[in-house]
Each structure stands twice: as C-alpha cells, then as structure tokens.
Amino acid sequence: MNYDVAILGAGAAGMFCAIEAGRRGRRVLLLDHAKSAGDKIRISGGGRCNFTNYNIAPEKFLSNNPRFALSALKRFTQWDFIAMVDAAGIGWHEKTLGQLFCDGSSKEIISMLLDHMARAGVELRLQTQIDQVSRDESGYQILTSAGTIRAASVVVATGGKSIPKMGATGLGYKLAQQFGLSVTETRAGLVPLTFAPHVLDKTAGLSGLSVSAEVSHQKTRFSEGLLFTHRGLSGPSVLQISSYWREGDSICVDLCTGQDIGNLLGDDRHAYGRLSVKNALARHIPEKLAALMVAEAGVAGNLADQSKAALRGLAETVHNWQVTPSGSEGYRTAEVTLGGVDTDGLDARTMESKAVPGLYFVGEVVDVTGWLGGYNFQWAWSSGWAAGQVC
Known part of the structure; x- marks a missing residue:
C-alpha cells in the first residue's frame, strides 16, 4: 500500500486536492472514517450547497494573518469553480449577497467531485480509522484500521471541530502539534x-x-x-x-x-x-x-x-x-471552527509545512475562516487546489 499522496479527510478540501493531485499523475489515496464522502457538503445550504460567493475577498476571512489566503484564492477563484459547476451541467442561482446555491441538491456537487476523482484515478477508502501518522527517511507511514499505508506526502484535510455528530474531531490539530506546528486558539464560529x-x-x-x-x-x-x-x-x-x-x-x-x-x-x-x-x-x-x-x-x-x-x-x-x-451553542451547531493550524508555519502558495517536507494542511483545519455565504467552501476549493498542484 504505497502511494505518492495520502489525503486525510474526504470533505470539500480533501476531495478537491485529490482531484488536482490525481490529474498530475500522482497515485492518490483519499482516506476518511465516515461512511460517505462530502457529508458536510451534503447538509450545507439547507441541502442545496452554498458552494461559493461572487464577492470573494481577503477581508472576508478571519485569521491571525488574513492575507495568507490571498494566494490560493487568487489562483483558483470563484469563477473557476463556477465554470466547473457549469461544465457538469449543474443548475445554480444567486440567493442574496452573492451567495450561489444549487438549483437542485447539494448531492450534485458531491457527484461532480466523485466523478472528477474517478477520472483522475483517485482511490477513495472510507470507514477507515486513522490511528497514527509518522515520518522517516522513506516518507510517511499511516497506521489505520485497514493496515499501514506508506506515502511520500500527506495532506491533512480533516476539518475542524464543528458538528461533531458528523464525525468532526480534532485530529488535524493533533497531527500539526505532533510535527511541531503551532495551532492557534480554536472556538466555534458561525454559531447561534x-x-x-x-x-x-x-x-x-x-x-x-x-x-x-x-x-x-x-x-x-x-x-x-x-x-x-x-x-x-x-x-x-x-x-x-x-x-x-x-x-x-x-x-x-x-x-x-x-x-x-x-x-x-x-x-x-x-x-x-x-x-x-x-x-x-x-x-x-x-x-x-x-x-x-x-x-x-x-x-x-x-x-x-x-x-x-x-x-x-x-x-x-x-x-x-x-x-x-x-x-x-458551541461546536454542536457551529458551521465552522475558528482558528487552527497557524499560517506562520505554512507556505501560502503550496499549503506545505515550512519545517516538515511533504506535509500539507488545507481547508478548515487551517487558521482561515470565511464569512457565512460560500466563503468557506471557496477556501476549501482554493486551498485544496493549491496543495494539489505540488503534493
């Protein structure tokens, strides 16, 4: 079980990163403990997925370094994702304040991503518990409930602590700290x-x-x-x-x-x-x-x-x-987790750890949190895209 890239977390950022890495000819394994991929996508926007926003701008993201997100957001924009949705034949509309929703079901976005993953040769392995990640001269070893997996690179896309009933955990923060990266204070965001x-x-x-x-x-x-x-x-x-x-x-x-x-x-x-x-x-x-x-x-x-x-x-x-x-109301109903892996330890262009080669963090696990209205999905697409170009 040797791979070029192992991506931990089959949410929006992990799936998008897998697509981009697979398109480059990398042998990609996408792991998740859930029964299905993209569960948060499925429940988002009342089941219609507020997949991006017309008005993406760095000032609409919270972070200790709000400009960190700018590189990824500029290189894979809302217009790029809209083009992808259009190419898939998914109908959409603007609801208010630039918020874009599917006309039908959010499952259409998940199906689109799964289709792109399949065409890119990504291997998806669900219901797999991640127990331990370690690194030596040969690369990374991931101890899972299905055995040990070896990979040259690891992308952490495990999300934050929000909505624990969907399986959210603090695994990404633990891995960051294990490898010497700082984690800023985390708390519930976009919450009653x-x-x-x-x-x-x-x-x-x-x-x-x-x-x-x-x-x-x-x-x-x-x-x-x-x-x-x-x-x-x-x-x-x-x-x-x-x-x-x-x-x-x-x-x-x-x-x-x-x-x-x-x-x-x-x-x-x-x-x-x-x-x-x-x-x-x-x-x-x-x-x-x-x-x-x-x-x-x-x-x-x-x-x-x-x-x-x-x-x-x-x-x-x-x-x-x-x-x-x-x-x-806390993480039980929070849409996002504020804070996360400190951006000072990450390369803004690649999402790679500055100190640990081959280790990447994307999406909600990073200390970048958008406003309500599609901003967090765009950060997932953009940060996943950025890591997928190089991992």
Missing part, C-alpha cells in the same frame, strides 16, 4: 448565541420571530435576518457576528433598519396619540418585539403622554439594543 436565564425570561415569548436587523460588535456589523430562539439569537446576522464576538462582550442590534423610529413615533403622536406606546410601536415592528422594547426602555402610557426625551429613548432602544450573550 445564547442568553442567560434572566435575559431569556424577557425574550421567551419571541421564540421563532424573525426580523431584518443590523447586528454589530465593535466596528464590525452585518445587516441580514435575525431569529429569536428559545435559547437566544440566531439567523444570518447573528451567525456572522458570532465569529467576532467573545465571551463577556455585548452586541448591538438595530431591530428596525432603514427607518427612524423616533421620527415615525413623533409623526404618529398627532394621529394615534391615544394608542398605547406599545401599540403605536407595533405599527412599525412586530407586536411582541414592541412589548419587549417598551419594557426595556421603561416607558408606559399613551403615545401622546410621552415626552420627546422618552420617545428618543425608546427609539434608541430599538435601534441600539444592547444585549450580552452568555455564550454560544
């Missing part, structure tokens, strides 16, 4: 945020309510949907900000974007002065949310009874609701 009981007591009646909102943390802000849950907040805007939020920090939420509640209520005083302030506010935002905002602002009575200062305070609460999450 949770509230402490005293906050949930106030928001419990809002569970299931969705609004358009702008959510910000320090200088970073996202304007997309927000969803109240029985545990806290979710929705695209919250998932996005979760990658920037840290425990103990508050977030700021504008619950009525594009309108000035202060001006609207000021105008309403003349025609709707006898309405309770809650019902007046409910003309502009959902009633249950209006009740929460009125309680948060500490106002009561009819609209006509409110001073200008009280209405300004209520408007400030709606547009600048400050709340401190108690935590997140």
